[in-house]
Amino acid sequence: DTAVSQTPKYLVTQMGNDKSIKCEQNLGHDTMYWYKQDSKKFLKIMFSYNNKELIINETVPNRFSPKSPDKAHLNLHINSLELGDSAVYFCASSQSPSWGDTQYFGPGTRLTVL
Amino acid sequence: GEDVEQSLFLSVREGDSSVINCTYTDSSSTYLYWYKQEPGAGLQLLTYIFSNMDMKQDQRLTVLLNKKDKHLSLRIADTQTGDSAIYFCAGGATNKLIFGTGTLLAVQP
Numbered sequence: 157d158t159a160v161s162q163t164p165k166y167l168v169t170q171m172g173n174d175k176s177i178k179c180e181q182n183l184g185h186d187t188m189y190w191y192k193q194d195s196k197k198f199l200k201i202m203f204s205y206n207n208k209e210l211i212i213n214e215t216v217p218n219r220f221s222p223k224s225p226d227k228a229h230l231n232l233h234i235n236s237l238e239l240g241d242s243a244v245y246f247c248a249s250s251q252s253p254s255w256g257d258t259q260y261f262g263p264g265t266r267l268t269v270l
Numbered sequence: 271g272e273d274v275e276q277s278l279f280l281s282v283r284e285g286d287s288s289v290i291n292c293t294y295t296d297s298s299s300t301y302l303y304w305y306k307q308e309p310g311a312g313l314q315l316l317t318y319i320f321s322n323m324d325m326k327q328d329q330r331l332t333v334l335l336n337k338k339d340k341h342l343s344l345r346i347a348d349t350q351t352g353d354s355a356i357y358f359c360a361g362g363a364t365n366k367l368i369f370g371t372g373t374l375l376a377v378q379p
Contacts, residue, residue: 160312197356199313199369212366246312256301259367261312 159183160262162247168268169237176233177265179247187211188230189248189259190222199246205230206253237269274361274370281376288349290373292342292359299361302335304344307356307372316344316357351377 160181169175181188189212190202204212208224219235234241244264250257273295282288294302300321305313319326319333319342326333332345342359354377359370 197307197372199358199372201366204366214366248313254362256362258303258315258318260315261305263312 160247160249160260162245162262162265164265165263166266166268168270170270171237171239173237174233174235175237175267176231177245177247177267179230179232179262181228181247181249181260181262183249183251183260185249185251185260186227187250187253187257188224188227189250190230190232191246191248191261193244193246193264195243203230203232204253211253234267237267239269242267242269274359274368276357276359276370276373278371279374279376281378282349283378284349284351286349288344288346288353288375288377290344290346290357290359290375292344292370294340294342294359294361294368294370296361296368297337297340301362302333302342303360303367304331304333305358305360305369307358309355313358346375349375349377351379353377 163178187206189204193199202216203222205224221233224230244266246264247262248259250259275293303318304316306316307313317328330347334343356372358372360367
């Protein structure tokens with residue numbers, strides 16, 4: 157049983173397009189996250205939602221819009237894709253927003269913008 | 271803000287011990303974590319240590335924490351080829367995790 161799942165696993169698209177990445181967790185957690193890992197493997201938080209409410213927004217361009225329809229889902233929509241958006245995007249979840257709670261990561265979505 | 275640094279690369283022979291080091295700046299971190307990322311995969315939690323502990327052992331893994339020097343290390347005993355991966359340390363800061371730069375561990379047969 158997959159705890160944190162993401163779709164798609166790979167996404168290749170042209171500059172200027174709009175795309176979405178979906179994330180679901182079946183752990184019953186209240187908090188979900190989106191991270192971006194660049195080509196040098198630097199991993200940085202983008203957003204965090206707790207009980208469907210945004211609690212962290214880390215200086216991410218407005219082209220990125222997270223949406224949490226319910227506690228188990230956190231989707232990431234990206235408008236007007238740019239070359240610099242190419243990265244691996246990881247979804248994660250934890251029981252609560254406290255960083256003392258273990259975060260469980262999805263397998264990642266590799267986005268390539270041509 | 272929080273800064274977490276790691277050496278970029280470590281190469282060891284199979285059967286040897288590996289020691290991966292991490293330094294951090296935020297002394298208020300209550301928990302410090304080690305994550306493993308295998309090629310093409312997501313991050314997997316390996317172990318964590320509470321800030322009031324100096325050491326934690328979990329099978330082949332030993333975590334050492336020196337709070338005075340803000341230094342965290344992960345020792346892998348009897349390193350196997352399956353341990354080849356990128357290892358990230360992470361610390362908590364203002365309700366979010368800050369990840370280190372990652373250390374690529376290469377295990378030579």
